[in-house]
Structure formats: structure tokens, C-alpha cells
Amino acid sequence: AELTARKKQYNHYRDQLLSFEDGEVEWKTIGEVFDLKNGYTPSKANFEYWTNGEIPWFRMEDIRANGRILKTAIQSVSTSSVKGRLTPANSLIMSTTATLGEHALVEVPFLTNQQITSFSISKDYCGKVDVKFMFHYFFKFGKWCSENANRNGGMGIIGLAKLKKFEIPIPPLTEQARIVAILDKFDALTNSLTAGLPLEIELRQKQYEHYRNLLLSFPKPEEVEA
Numbered sequence: 001a002e003l004t005a006r007k008k009q010y011n012h013y014r015d016q017l018l019s020f021e022d023g024e025v026e027w028k029t030i031g032e033v034f035d036l037k038n039g040y041t042p043s044k045a046n047f048e049y050w051t052n053g054e055i056p057w058f059r060m061e062d063i064r065a066n067g068r069i070l071k072t073a074i075q076s077v078s079t080s081s082v083k084g085r086l087t088p089a090n091s092l093i094m095s096t097t098a099t100l101g102e103h104a105l106v107e108v109p110f111l112t113n114q115q116i117t118s119f120s121i122s123k124d125y126c127g128k129v130d131v132k133f134m135f136h137y138f139f140k141f142g143k144w145c146s147e148n149a150n151r152n153g154g155m156g157i158i159g160l161a162k163l164k165k166f167e168i169p170i171p172p173l174t175e176q177a178r179i180v181a182i183l184d185k186f187d188a189l190t191n192s193l194t195a196g197l198p199l200e201i202e203l204r205q206k207q208y209e210h211y212r213n214l215l216l217s218f219p220k221p222e223e224v225e226a
Contacts, residue, residue, distance in 0.1 A: 003190075010186045017179050018137055018169075025171045030141070031164030033129060034119040038096075038160065039112030042081035049081035056110045060095050060102065068104040068135070077111060086110060090131050091120040092138055097157045100149050101142030105135045117163065125170075133176035136183045137168055 030036070039058075042049040053076030062073050086109040094103040097115045112118055121129050144166060149156040171179070 006190050010190050013186060014136060014139065014183055017182060018140060020169045020171070025169040027167045028125075028170055029164060030119070030166045030168060033122060033125045033134075033168060033170070034092075035122050036160050036163060037087060037118050037120075039114050039116045039118065040083065041113050042077050046081070049077055050075075051078065053077040053081075055079060055082065055086065056106075056108060058093060058104075058106065058110055058112045058116060060099050060115060063095070063102050063104050070104050070106045071108050073110070082111065087112070087118040088120050091118050092131065092135060093118050094138065094142060094145065096145065096149075096159075096163065098155050100156045100158065101144075101146040103135070103138040103142050105131065117160070128173070129170065130173060130176040130180060132180045132184070133171075134168070136180065141166055141168070 042057075044050070055077050056070075056073035057075050057077045058070065058073045059075070062070055065074065066072075087106070089106070089108050089110075091106055091110075092103055093106055093112055093116050094101065095115055096117045099115070106118075110118075119134075121131060121134075145158050145163070146156070148162065149158040151157075
């Protein structure tokens with residue numbers, strides 16, 4: 001109950017901090033601020049691509065298993081499998097096929113599979129945009145993606161053309177940093193509760209069992225006589 005309440009509170013304040021009135025900030029499209037790229041899967045038939053890989057290859061499973069700030073992937077691929085350039089470090093990724101709108105910040109150069117679209121800040125906006133601010137705003141963007149995807153045939157998908165049209169706010173860098181500081185603290189609290197509460201319950205359970213066993217332990221008659 002405590003964890004659920006904290007998550008609702010965090011989501012409420014995040015939405016408030018990331019809401020801006022008309023004329024309050026500059027608005028740009030995703031296509032103006034980011035370079036977008038869809039991922040791919042190197043051929044499984046080529047054993048070399050999947051042996052001794054040093055390049056992280058991210059999938060939805062990585063977000064599910066390791067959260068939204070990523071440095072290592074469950075699977076890696078070799079340099080020989082790379083088409084073009086790696087996606088640069090400190091780029092955002094989002095699931096845009098099947099599972100929609102889940103995102104993460106990747107802090108190392110990487111590749112993704114075809115279910116994932118990567119978003120790297122364009123050279124025109126380097127120094128104007130804090131990637132952590134965009135990371136937090138991608139919660140809103142992800143919800144929009146889920147609501148606006150093409151679902152013909154059952155499986156949801158949203159293409160690059162539609163993604164590029166979504167508008168995002170560009171507050172002054174000082175305001176971006178202020179919002180990031182607040183949301184990072186709130187996120188840390190929520191995550192510490194997620195990790196900490198089960199451990200706290202486990203420790204209290206062991207403590208309870210220890211004292212219960214002490215209170216319910218009685219010496220046998222022969223032990224008393226001795």
C-alpha cells in the first residue's frame with residue numbers, strides 16, 4: 001500500500017512538473033530535436049555476430065530486467081555485425097512495436113533490435129537539451145505512443161513519421177535541471193521503496209521467528225535438575 005501510494009504521488013508530481021502553459025516554453029517536434037533510428041537483429045545464422053560480442057544489443061527484456069537506466073545488455077554482438085554507426089551513448093530508446101511506449105536511457109554506445117527505436121539528440125540541440133529532462137518527458141511521450149499506434153492486425157506499431165511529429169517542450173536549461181533534480185530524487189525514493197520494502201519485511205520476519213523460538217523454548221525436566 002505504501003509503495004502504491006508513493007508511485008501515484010510520484011506520477012502526479014511528474015505530470016505537474018512537465019506540464020507547461022501556451023507561451024511559457026518553446027515547443028519543438030521530436031524530429032527537430034532528435035535523430036531517430038530503428039534497430040535490427042543481426043543474422044542468427046552468422047555465428048561470428050553472436051560470439052564474444054562487445055556491443056550491447058538492447059531489447060524490451062533489458063528494460064524489464066534492469067530498469068530504465070542501462071549500461072549493459074543481456075545480449076551483446078560483435079563489431080562485424082554493425083550496419084553503419086552505433087547509436088551514441090546517452091541516447092533514449094523506446095519500444096515502438098508490440099509493447100508500446102516503454103523507454104530507457106542508455107549510457108553507452110549500443111544497438112537495439114527492431115522492436116526498439118533510438119533517439120539521439122541532434123547536433124543542433126546539443127547544449128540546449130538535457131537528456132535526463134527528456135528521459136522524464138518520455139513518460140508522457142510513451143503514453144501518447146501507446147494511444148496513437150497503428151493496431152491493424154492486432155499488434156501495435158508506430159512508425160518514424162508519426163513519432164517525429166510529437167511536440168516536446170524546451171524550457172531553459174536551468175529549468176530543465178531543476179525539474180530533473182526534483183524528479184530524480186522522487187524516482188530514487190520510489191525505487192528504494194521497491195527494493196527496500198521486501199528486504200525490510202524479510203529481516204523483520206527473521207527477527208520475529210528468532211524471538212518466537214526463544215520465547216517458546218523451555219528447558220526439559222532433566223536439564224533443570226542438572
